[in-house]
Amino acid sequence: xxxxxxxxxxxxxxxxxxxxxxxxxxxxxxxxxxxxxxxxxxxxxxxxxxxxxxxxxxxxxxxxxxxxxxxxxxxxxxxxxxxxxxxxxxxxxxxxxxxxxxxxxxxxxxxxxxxxxxxxxxxxxxxxxxxxxxxxxxxxxxxxxxxxxxxxxxxxxxxxxxxxxxxxxxxxxxxxxxxxxxxxxxxxxxxxxxxxxxxxxxxxxxxxxxxxxxxxxxxxxxxxxxxxxxxxxxxxxxxxxxxxxxxxxxxxxxxxxxxxxxxxxxxxxxxxxxxxxxxxxxxxxxxxxxxxxxxxxxxxxxxxxxxxxxxxxxxxxxxxxxxxxxxxxxxxxxxxxxxxxxxxxxxxxxxxxxxxxxxxxxxxxxxxxxxxxxxxxxxxxxxxxx
Amino acid sequence: xxxxxxxxxxxxxxxxxxxxxxxxxxxxxxxxxxxxxxxxxxxxxxxxxxxxxxxxxxxxxxxxxxxxxxxxxxxxxxxxxxxxxxxxxxxxxxxxxxxxxxxxxxxxxxxxxxxxxxxxxxxxxxxxxxxxxxxxxxxxxxxxxxxxxxxxxxxxxxxxxxxxxxxxxxxxxxxxxxxxxxxxxxxxxxxxxxxxxxxxxxxxxxxxxxxxxxxxxxxxxxxxxxxxxxxxxxxxxxxxxxxxxxxxxxxxxxxxxxxxxxxxxxxxxxxxxxxxxxxxxxxxxxxxxxxxxxxxxxxxxxxxxxxxxxxxxxxxxxxxxxxxxxxxxxxxxxxxxxxxxxxxxxxxxxxxxxxxxxxxxxxxxxxxxxxxxxxxxxxxxxxxxxxxxxxxxxxxxxxxxxxxxxxxxxxxxxxxxxxxxxxxxxxxxxxxxxxxxxxxxxxxxxxxxxxxxxxxxxxxxxxxxxxxxxxxxxxxxxxxxxxxxxxxxxxxxxxxxxxxxxxxxxxxxxxxxxxxxxxxxxxxxxxxxxxxxxxxxxxxxxxxxxxxxxxxxxxxxxxxxxxxxxxxxxxxxxxxxxxxx
Numbered sequence: 001x002x003x004x005x006x007x008x009x010x011x012x013x014x015x016x017x018x019x020x021x022x023x024x025x026x027x028x029x030x031x032x033x034x035x036x037x038x039x040x041x042x043x044x045x046x047x048x049x050x051x052x053x054x055x056x057x058x059x060x061x062x063x064x065x066x067x068x069x070x071x072x073x074x075x076x077x078x079x080x081x082x083x084x085x086x087x088x089x090x091x092x093x094x095x096x097x098x099x100x101x102x103x104x105x106x107x108x109x110x111x112x113x114x115x116x117x118x119x120x121x122x123x124x125x126x127x128x129x130x131x132x133x134x135x136x137x138x139x140x141x142x143x144x145x146x147x148x149x150x151x152x153x154x155x156x157x158x159x160x161x162x163x164x165x166x167x168x169x170x171x172x173x174x175x176x177x178x179x180x181x182x183x184x185x186x187x188x189x190x191x192x193x194x195x196x197x198x199x200x201x202x203x204x205x206x207x208x209x210x211x212x213x214x215x216x217x218x219x220x221x222x223x224x225x226x227x228x229x230x231x232x233x234x235x236x237x238x239x240x241x242x243x244x245x246x247x248x249x250x251x252x253x254x255x256x257x258x259x260x261x262x263x264x265x266x267x268x269x270x271x272x273x274x275x276x277x278x279x280x281x282x283x284x285x286x287x288x289x290x291x292x293x294x295x296x297x298x299x300x301x302x303x304x305x306x307x308x309x310x311x312x313x314x315x316x317x318x319x320x321x322x323x324x325x326x327x328x329x330x331x332x333x334x335x336x337x338x339x340x341x342x343x344x345x346x347x348x349x350x351x352x353x354x355x356x357x358x359x360x361x362x363x364x365x366x367x368x369x370x371x372x373x374x375x376x377x378x379x380x381x382x383x384x385x386x
Numbered sequence: 387x388x389x390x391x392x393x394x395x396x397x398x399x400x401x402x403x404x405x406x407x408x409x410x411x412x413x414x415x416x417x418x419x420x421x422x423x424x425x426x427x428x429x430x431x432x433x434x435x436x437x438x439x440x441x442x443x444x445x446x447x448x449x450x451x452x453x454x455x456x457x458x459x460x461x462x463x464x465x466x467x468x469x470x471x472x473x474x475x476x477x478x479x480x481x482x483x484x485x486x487x488x489x490x491x492x493x494x495x496x497x498x499x500x501x502x503x504x505x506x507x508x509x510x511x512x513x514x515x516x517x518x519x520x521x522x523x524x525x526x527x528x529x530x531x532x533x534x535x536x537x538x539x540x541x542x543x544x545x546x547x548x549x550x551x552x553x554x555x556x557x558x559x560x561x562x563x564x565x566x567x568x569x570x571x572x573x574x575x576x577x578x579x580x581x582x583x584x585x586x587x588x589x590x591x592x593x594x595x596x597x598x599x600x601x602x603x604x605x606x607x608x609x610x611x612x613x614x615x616x617x618x619x620x621x622x623x624x625x626x627x628x629x630x631x632x633x634x635x636x637x638x639x640x641x642x643x644x645x646x647x648x649x650x651x652x653x654x655x656x657x658x659x660x661x662x663x664x665x666x667x668x669x670x671x672x673x674x675x676x677x678x679x680x681x682x683x684x685x686x687x688x689x690x691x692x693x694x695x696x697x698x699x700x701x702x703x704x705x706x707x708x709x710x711x712x713x714x715x716x717x718x719x720x721x722x723x724x725x726x727x728x729x730x731x732x733x734x735x736x737x738x739x740x741x742x743x744x745x746x747x748x749x750x751x752x753x754x755x756x757x758x759x760x761x762x763x764x765x766x767x768x769x770x771x772x773x774x775x776x777x778x779x780x781x782x783x784x785x786x787x788x789x790x791x792x793x794x795x796x797x798x799x800x801x802x803x804x805x806x807x808x809x810x811x812x813x814x815x816x817x818x819x820x821x822x823x824x825x826x827x828x829x830x831x832x833x834x835x836x837x838x839x840x841x842x843x844x845x846x847x848x849x850x851x852x853x854x855x856x857x858x859x860x861x862x863x864x865x866x867x868x869x870x871x872x873x874x875x876x877x878x879x880x881x882x883x884x885x886x887x888x889x890x891x892x893x894x895x896x897x898x899x900x901x902x903x904x905x906x907x908x909x910x911x912x913x914x915x916x917x918x919x920x921x922x923x924x925x926x927x928x929x930x931x932x933x934x935x936x937x938x939x940x941x942x943x944x945x946x947x948x949x950x951x952x953x954x955x956x957x958x959x960x961x962x963x964x965x966x967x
Contacts, residue, residue, distance in 0.1 A: 097400050154390060156398055193398055201406070208401045219399040226393070233390050 005175040007168040010138040011077065011103045011161070012037035013175075014145030016047045017183040018101075020075045022067035024052035024060045029115050030165040031079040031105045038075070049075075057082035061089035061102075068098040069204055071195030073149065076100070079165065080107030080121045087125065090158075094129025094220060096205055097194055099152035100159075101145065102130075106265065106316075107165045108351040116352020117165040119265065119317035123293070123325045129220055131159040131227060132293040134264040138173040140291075143244055146178075146187055150234050153190050155223050164316075165352065167266040182241050224295040231292065248292035251304035253279065257286025259367055260305060260341070262313040264290045264326060267355045271314075274360040285364055290326060298333045305334065308341045312367040314360065315377065316349045323347065323377030344370065345377040353381065408940070412925050416943035419961040420919075422934055423854040425911035425954050429476035429491060431834025431857055434776075434796075434804035435462040438842070439476055439491055440912045440953075446494055446904035449897065455502040456509045458495065460842045462803050463535035463578055464528065466503060466570045469496025470890075471561060472800050473685045481908055484860040487873040489907050496876075497895040503573050511581065512845060517541035519604040519817065523583075524591050524763075527555020528799045529609035529790025531575060532806025534583040536841060537607075540814045544583045545603075549590035555611055556791075557799065559634040562659050563888040564666070568637075593763055600784045605813040609790035609806065612757035612797075618651065622708035625715050626651070629660040629754030636663055636888070644669040646749035649717055651675075651705055653682035654797075657754035658689060661697040664752075665885050671697045672748070676704040676722050681733040694881040702736060705751075706743070714749040759792050772824060774812060775837035776805035779824070785816045804838065811844050858910035862954030867916075874903040913955045919947035 005013065011034045015023070023042070025035040041047035050067075054060045057078050064074040078086060083104055093100050108118035122132060131151065135141045141163050148159035163169055196204065208216065228248055239245040250268075252275060254260050263271045268289045278285040288304050288311070290297070305311060315324025322328060327345035334340040344367045349355035359380055366378070429439040438457055445454035458465040472492055480488035502509060521537050523530045526548035537544040552558055557571050579585060599606050615628045629650065635642060645668060650661045653675040661671035673692075675682060679701045682689060693699065702722040709716045721742035729735040772779040777789035789805035791797050808828065815827040831843040834855050843852045878884075879891040895903065913934065920928040927940040928947060936947075948956040 097398055155393075194400060194402075202402050202404055203407050204400065204402050206401050206403050206405075206407065212399075212401075216399045216401070222395075223393075230391065237390070 002174045002176050004172050005138055005177075006033060006170060006172050007138045007141055007163055008033035008105075008170065009037050010142040010175050011145055011163070012041065013177055014142045015075050016041050017178065017180060018073065018075075018146060018149050018187055019184075019189070020047065020049050021072035022050050022052070022064060022074045023076065024054055024063040024067070024074075025076050025078070026054055026057050026060050026082060028057070028079045028082040028107075030107060030169045031077045031082070031103070033169065034077045034103055034105075057085040058089060061086040061093065064100050065089060065093055065096065065098060068093075068100050069096065069194060069196050071190070071192030073153075073190045074100050075102070077103040077105070079105040080109055080115070083121050083125060084109065087128070090125055090128035090130060092205070093158045095216070097156040097220075098158060099149070099156055099190070101148045101152055102158065102160050103141075103145065104160045104162045105165050105169045106162060114351045115165065117167055117265075117316065118350050118352070119162075119315070119325070120319075122160060122162050123317050123319070125160070126294055126325070129157060129224075130294060131155075131157055131224075132162060133159065133291055134162045134293060135168065135291070136266060136268040136289065137168065138171070138175040139244070140246060141168065142175055142177070143238065143242065143246070144291075146183060147231070147234055147238060149190075150187050151227070151231060154230060154234075155227060156193055157220070157223055157227075162265070164266045176242075178242055186238060186241050227295050228292070228297055228299065246291055247300070248297035249300045249304060250289040250291065252287040252289070254286035254288060254304050254308060256284060258284040258309050259364060260286040260288050260308050260311045261360060261364060262288045262290060262311050262326065262330060263360075264293070265316065267314060267316065267349065267360075270355060270357055271360050274357040274364070277357065278361065278364060283364070283368075293326075293329075296329050296333065301330060301333050302337060305341055310344060310367050311341045312344045312346060312363050314355065314363060315345065315347050316355065318347055318350065318377070327377060342373055344373045346380050347377045348380040411939045412942040413927075413937075413939045416938075416941060416961045418943040418945060418958045419938065419941060420936060420943070420945060420948050420956050421959050422913065422955055423856070423957050424913065425854050425856045425858045425862070426834040427910035427912070428479035428481060428834075428857050428859075429489075429910070431836050431838060432475045432479040433833075434475070434798070434800040434838055435468070435807065436804075436833035436838035436840045437461045437495075438840075438912075440907060440909040442498070443489065443491070443494065443904040443907035444909050444912065444914045446498060447901050447907065449901050451498055451501050451505075451897070451900075452507055452509065454498045455507060456511070458498060459509055459511055461807070461840060462800075463532055464499075464574050464799070464803060465495055466499030467528070467557060467566060467574055468800055468803070469493070469499045470566045470570060471557075473798055475800075481858065481860045481863055481910055482906060485865060485868060486870040490873055490875065490903050493874070493876045493895060494900055494904055496892075497900045499574075500570070500894050501897070501900075503570070511539065513539045513581065514541040514845065516543070519543070520545070520602065521605045521607065521813065522547065522599060522603045523607045523609065524595070525555060525609040525611060525790070526553035526575075526585055526587075527609055527611050527790055528557055528802035529611075529805040529809075530555065530607065531578055531583075532803045533607040533609060533787075533789065533809050534585075534806070535578045535581060536807050536810035537813075538578070538581040538583050539841070539845075540810060542604075542814075546583055546585040547589045547591045548585060548587045551588055553585045553587060555609075559637050560630055560656065560659075562633060562636065562663050564662075564884070564891055565659070567890050596786060603784070604817060605785040606787070607806070607809050607813070608763060608786065608788045609792065609802070610760065610763050611791045612759055614758045614760045615753065616756045616758055618705065618753055618755065620705060620707050622710065622715075623753070625708050625710050626751040626753045629656050629752045630757065632660055632752055633663060641667055644750060646670070646714070647672060647747070649674055649705075649715075649746065649748045649751045650754060651751065652754035652756070653677065653684060654754060654756065655684045655688060658684045658692050658697075660752050660754050662688075662692050662695055663888070665692075665695045665697055666888055669749070672746070673697060673699045674703045674705055674717070674719065675699065675701050677733060677736050678702060678724065691878075691881075691884075695885050696881070704738070708751060714747060715751050717746045717748065717751065719744050719746055763788075763792065770821065772812070772821075774808055774825075774828070776801060777809040777812065779809070779812050779816070781816065781821055785813045787813055807841055808839055811839060811841070853911070858908075858954040863908050863910070864950065864952040867952035868908065871906050873906070874899050909953050911954050914953070916952060918950040918952065919956065922946050922950040
């Protein structure tokens with residue numbers, strides 16, 4: 001049934017449909033609406049979950065780690081500073097191979113204090129062993145959350161479902177809310193592979209000597225490497241039931257394109273319009289949306305960009321001293337290819353600044369008129385008066 | 387339908403071990419250690435009877451009213467009586483008053499006592515086996531009856547001698563029925579009789595009794611109160627009626643005919659009771675008091691209730707003569723003023739203002755300026771003598787204790803209870819272990835660091851089981867666990883209704899409101915099994931079986947349990963040097 005939903009509530013609805021059993025969270029703008037709605041679902045009985053109010057994000061993650069170790073389906077959500085505060089436990093969740101799902105609303109890190117969109121918070125968690133999905137709209141948020149549980153529980157790695165602050169979290173769009181029976185078919189009750197059992201007492205997360213630690217890490221890497229295939233298979237199941245599919249990346253008109261704009265998050269929607277404008281002006285432009293960031297979908301990217309001469313990567317984030325993070329990852333994906341495209345790196349839209357169609361067209365034409373990329377990322381739309 | 391490819395390896399490397407984390411004896415990290423010391427609540431220490439108030443309120447909050455009644459009876463034979471008339475010094479020290487308002491301890495005690503009566507509860511009262519000794523108690527006021535109660539519980543045969551026709555002393559004759567209904571008193575006296583005390587009424591004992599009492603009794607308690615009213619010693623004072631006699635007459639059913647204006651001289655509870663009784667008989671009562679209202683020894687609440695009932699209080703007014711005429715009595719009143727100095731009693735000293743006198747015409751005058759011990763019963767000043775906080779002990783052949791209002795500093799029912807208890811303990815200790823050990827033995831039974839004694843501790847005879855005397859302060863309470871909540875107050879009738887009769891004007895709590903009010907109690911210093919120490923222990927070193935224990939092999943001394951204990955039961959001590967085994 002289609003309903004006009006706030007992006008945040010698309011997450012809450014997915015959590016309800018996923019029959020999550022334990023939710024623990026600490027409120028932070030712009031994430032609060034997600035857990036607010038879930039707490040109401042818990043109190044009204046729509047969701048039979050234990051909702052734990054905790055005093056910090058560190059404790060929120062610690063408590064879902066505890067609950068997941070008990071073998072139940074868990075959820076938490078956070079944003080910006082809250083995610084940074086969880087950092088230590090993000091490593092723990094993946095190292096312990098717990099299938100936790102978290103919604104993360106991209107919010108700029110302080111100071112200066114800023115509650116608007118910026119991807120640096122989640123991208124700076126890229127080495128924690130969490131699978132990351134960047135979403136474009138409310139429907140994708142709902143669907144990805146359901147997929148995330150299926151994937152996490154199959155592969156035993158935690159998943160972050162990421163949405164842009166306000167542009168997605170607080171925007172109302174029509175969202176098709178699937179039937180519970182269909183969701184139950186897609187997402188059966190969790191069969192925990194890691195579970196504390198009082199009948200068979202074990203301790204989890206204890207000291208591991210050098211002789212075994214490296215194998216554990218290798219396992220995680222191997223699991224990550226399995227994710228793109230597994231994800232594709234799960235999307236197949238999902239499409240059979242719900243008729244929607246997203247892909248780890250989505251290539252739009254890349255086959256005959258000379259220049260491809262690489263985007264993620266809500267900038268993708270804008271880029272679809274910009275692309276249509278450019279095409280109507282006779283430009284051979286294409287677009288590549290990157291949904292899966294961890295593991296990095298190298299094969300899909302290489303396939304999509306085959307034959308393209310230039311790409312312009314739009315990063316709503318910055319790794320200081322290295323530039324746009326998507327651009328770095330794409331460069332390393334393409335660097336050993338013969339005749340791979342030139343990678344132009346742009347930074348735009350930090351701290352909630354809008355990425356408009358004009359921003360993207362400016363990026364396109366700059367790329368078109370440049371022979372070779374700059375070493376550093378190019379910052380778009382800087383206010384020269386500041 | 388599409389297929390999901392299974393993990394080719396089909397296994398998961400995680401760090402999981404059957405080896406318990408108990409191999410890591412974190413107790414070796416400890417340099418501090420938590421201890422359940424169980425401190426003393428300030429209310430218990432302030433209660434002259436030393437009642438275990440936090441425990442009592444814990445029981446009431448759980449609806450265990452019988453157990454609450456039994457707990458009160460361990461230390462006080464008069465739960466209902468004290469629930470009606472105690473001046474509740476406990477409430478003034480209540481830690482809850484720093485958060486919102488003090489717990490209604492007095493009203494809760496009244497509830498528990500009256501509930502027991504209403505429900506015809508036969509509480510279990512611990513008594514020692516009969517010891518073959520025989521004691522006599524002179525006077526059946528609150529101190530004498532308390533002494534009898536505790537003597538019986540200590541295994542003595544006990545005879546109580548009362549000169550009046552019914553037992554109770556001041557409780558029966560000196561406190562009006564609207565403050566203490568006769569049935570309430572009778573019920574609690576019966577309980578003492580049921581324990582074995584023989585009360586002989588109408589038996590006025592001469593002081594010479596003490597000379598030969600040793601032939602029949604092993605020890606004597608004298609609690610004759612202050613039966614000799616103090617006179618004003620002014621011209622015409624013979625015109626004045628005695629306030630206590632007036633109250634006693636009313637209790638005897640002789641209400642007399644006191645119309646018009648009555649003057650009541652004095653500032654204590656008796657003066658207030660006389661004035662309020664007069665208001666009930668239709669007379670306009672004016673209290674004349676030589677000091678300021680705030681210096682009156684009467685209980686604050688009683689003063690307010692009296693004023694509500696239309697009693698006038700004229701402060702800094704001292705009668706200097708009275709003249710009888712055909713229409714009544716004319717009082718000559720000297721206006722007084724404070725002179726900035728303190729009197730011997732610690733109150734503001736007052737002096738007459740030269741030339742400022744006035745006249746007051748009234749129909750009758752009552753005096754209530756105190757009473758003295760009748761001469762023959764005065765303390766002898768020969769022989770060995772031990773002056774304790776609530777009684778004095780002599781041992782001239784056999785132990786004799788004098789207690790109650792005869793010796794007490796504070797003239798209250800609960801101090802009289804304290805006196806009877808202290809005397810019974812002192813005499814028992816003297817007879818069993820000798821004169822020299824009395825003070826030490828009693829000191830070991832103190833509640834906190836004040837004079838209150840615990841019969842429970844005395845009967846246990848185990849210093850180690852005694853609650854730690856350190857008083858729980860507000861800083862020891864973890865207020866994160868307590869939300870402000872309104873104090874429940876018993877409903878009091880409107881003044882106009884109160885004035886129409888001598889019956890009780892306060893209504894009891896319901897069982898629900900009593901439990902709710904008791905639930906406000908911090909339970910200072912006692913463990914009420916809130917379980918925080920166990921739940922918060924990061925090493926799961928706290929276990930609960932018959933009691934709470936800390937496994938010192940694993941307690942790393944972090945102190946979280948001590949901080950999370952909401953009520954100051956635990957403390958962190960410096961650890962011993964050796965580690966857990």
